[in-house]
Ligand code: BES
Ligand code: ZN
C-alpha cells in the first residue's frame with residue numbers, strides 16, 4: 329500500500345473513497361460545502377453524532393462528483409489521543425475494505441491536543457497496522473485490497489513536517505510488521521539459523537552491522553547456561569550480535585538491547601502441555617522486537633549507539649538435554665540449580681546480558697522477553713511488566729510508552745524477592761517458588777548485568793494476540809518495537825548537541 333501526503337482536497341476526485349473525521353463538538357472546516365451539508369443533516373437528525381469510534385457511510389449524488397464517503401467519529405476534541413486515533417483509523421480501514429476501496433483520500437484530523445506530527449504518525453500506524461495479515465501459507469491469497477491512501481493536509485506552512493512524520497510513521501509500522509512476521513513464522517521454518525539469516529538480511533537493508541557467533545565461539549566465551557538450554561536440540565544455537573553506531577564519537581555510551589530468542593520452547597523435560605506448547609513458536613518475541621527496533625533506529629539514522637544481542641536456540645528433549653536437578657555454570661561464573669527446564673529463558677538471557685555488558689561494553693541494558701506466564705496473571709494481555717534497578721531509566725521508558733501507546737507497568741523488586749532465587753546448593757536457582765513469578769524471573773536476569781542500569785520487559789502477555797482488535801491481528805503483535813524506538817529517540821535527542 330502506498331501512502332502519500334497531498335495538500336489540496338481537489339485530489340479527492342481521483343480517489344474512490346473519502347474519509348473524514350468528525351468531532352462531537354466541533355464543525356469541520358476545509359470540506360466542500362455539499363459534504364458539510366450532509367454532515368449537518370446527519371447531526372441534526374441524530375443519525376451520526378461524531379462520538380468516538382462511531383462510523384457512517386454514504387454515497388454522494390453524481391452532481392457532487394460521485395464518490396463514497398466514510399465519516400469517523402472522533403469524540404470530543406479535548407479527549408482525542410494518539411491511541412484513540414490508531415484505533416479509530418484501524419476500525420475505519422477495515423470498514424472501507426469491505427467496500428473494496430482501491431484508493432482513499434483521508435483528511436488529516438486537526439486537534440489542539442495532538443500535534444500535527446503525532447497525528448500523522450498515529451494515523452499512519454492505524455492504517456498500516458490494521459491492514460496487516462499473515463497470509464504466507466494460505467493457498468488462497470488475500471484480495472488485491474487498498475492500493476493508495478492520500479493524507480490530505482490543508483495548511484502550507486508545515487508540509488515538510490507532515491512529510492517527515494509520514495516517513496517516520498511508515499518506518500515504525502513497517503518495523504512492527506517485520507517483528508510480527510518473525511513471530512508468526514512457524515518454528516519448523518524459523519529455527520536459530522534462519523533467525524540469524526533474517527537478522528543479517530534486515531541489517532543489510534536497514535543499515536546496521538550483524539555478526540553471528542557459532543557454537544564453538546559461544547563455547548569459548550563460556551556461555552554455559554545458554555548452551556545447557558540449547559543442548560537438547562539438533563538445531564545449533566546462534567548468538568546474533570547487531571551493532572549500530574549512530575554516534576561513533578561517543579562510544580562510552582552504548583544502549584544494549586537483549587531479546588529472548590527461543591525459536592521453540594517445548595519446556596524440555598519439565599514439558600509443557602499441548603495447549604501450552606502450541607504458541608511456543610512465539611517464544612522469540614523479544615528477539616523479533618529487538619530486530620524490528622534496530623531496523624527502525626537505523627532507518628531513521630538516530631544519533632546514538634545501540635548493540636542488540638539475541639542468544640537463540642530451541643528448548644527440546646533428547647538424551648542429551650539438561651534436566652531438572654542439574655547444576656549448571658554461566659558466563660558470569662555463577663552456578664545455577666535448575667529446578668525447571670521450562671524456566672529456560674532466564675538462563676539464556678543471563679549469559680546474553682552478561683555478554684552484552686562485558687564484551688560489547690553496553691552501558692545501559694534492556695532485556696525483552698516472553699518470560700513468564702505469571703505476567704499474564706498479573707497484568708493481562710494489554711500491559712508489559714517491567715522490572716528495573718534504575719528509576720531514571722524507567723522514567724524514560726514510561727515517556728516512550730506514552731508516545732507509542734504500548735502500555736508498561738513497573739513490578740516491585742524489593743530485597744525479599746531476591747532471596748527467593750538463592751539456592752541451597754548453588755549460587756542461584758532458576759525458579760523462585762509459587763508466587764511473584766514474573767518478579768523473581770526478572771530479578772534472576774538482573775543478577776547478571778554487573779550493576780549497570782537495567783530494565784527487563786516481560787512481553788509474554790503482550791507480544792501475542794489470540795484475537796483481532798482495531799489495529800492488532802491474531803498472532804504476533806510486534807509489541808515494544810515502537811516504544812524502544814522512542815526510547816532510543818529520547819536518548820538520541822539528549823546526546824545531540
Ligand atoms: N516461554 C515461557 C513463558 C510464556 C508463557 C510465554 C506463556 C508466553 C506465554 C517460559 O519459558 C516459561 O515456560 N515459563 C514458565 C516458568 C515457570 C516454570 C517458573 C512459566 O511461566 O510457566
Ligand atoms: Zn519455558
Ligand code: ZN
Pocket residue numbers: 590593611670672673698699
Ligand atoms: Zn520460554
